Amino acid sequence: MHRLRVPALVPEMSVPPAELHHLRVLRLRPGAELRVFDGQGGEASATLLRLDEGGALLSLGEHLTNVRETPQPVTLAVALLKGDKLSDVVRAATELGAARFQLLQTRYADVQDIGEQKLTRLRRVAAEASKQSRRAVTPEVLAPLPLAELRLAGQGFAAHPGSQARLTEALHWASPVTLVSGPEGGFSEAEIEALTRAGFLGITLGPRILRAETAPLALLGAIAATGV
Numbered sequence: 001m002h003r004l005r006v007p008a009l010v011p012e013m014s015v016p017p018a019e020l021h022h023l024r025v026l027r028l029r030p031g032a033e034l035r036v037f038d039g040q041g042g043e044a045s046a047t048l049l050r051l052d053e054g055g056a057l058l059s060l061g062e063h064l065t066n067v068r069e070t071p072q073p074v075t076l077a078v079a080l081l082k083g084d085k086l087s088d089v090v091r092a093a094t095e096l097g098a099a100r101f102q103l104l105q106t107r108y109a110d111v112q113d114i115g116e117q118k119l120t121r122l123r124r125v126a127a128e129a130s131k132q133s134r135r136a137v138t139p140e141v142l143a144p145l146p147l148a149e150l151r152l153a154g155q156g157f158a159a160h161p162g163s164q165a166r167l168t169e170a171l172h173w174a175s176p177v178t179l180v181s182g183p184e185g186g187f188s189e190a191e192i193e194a195l196t197r198a199g200f201l202g203i204t205l206g207p208r209i210l211r212a213e214t215a216p217l218a219l220l221g222a223i224a225a226t227g228v
């Protein structure tokens, strides 16, 4: 089934230019059945009414319940990383079900800020990965925030070597989840204290030291392996 991203689920809609090429390559005929999704969790079946040089028109069918999201949204709060590593993290973490990314400025990071262009690129990576993994939600990528300003709503877990608690034992799905992962240089003592004061629980990812781009995927992988 072909899935198209549309700005909103309305009874009749023209296909956005970005998706038109895709439809033409598929050589779909009027009457073809498709799926449409809005990137905010809405998904529906749709029928192709018209496809010509002028564009394409769809008519909306029944709304589908989304079965691909975790029981509560999971935010990945991840320290800024060098080069293109954040793209790899955003891509894989989107496949693994992250609903939101909060970029973090931390003391021992090699990078202290990120340009508007890079942020736009990360958002595009999230959109592509969510489509590829057949999710109906495109994760938001929020501009960097100093770690001290990170507030917790729901349950929060901070990956920190030497912690005792385990994510899959401490996590329950009664409220939204925030996972925090540090930079290559790790968190400072003061940062760990601030996270603890804010309500985050330190958790282990095993006795090995993972790279900063591996740790977020281990966190989300542990959740994915529970089958949610």
Ligand code: SAH
Binding pocket: 158, 159, 160, 161, 162, 180, 181, 182, 183, 184, 185, 186, 187, 203, 204, 205, 206, 207, 208, 209, 210, 211, 212, 215
């Ligand atoms: N230089 C730091 C390690 C940083 S690893 C040190 O020696 O302590 C980068 C980030 O990955 C850490 O901040 C943490 O969030 C996460 N991480 C890596 N390995 C981990 C582990 N075994 N348990 C929990 N978190 C880990």
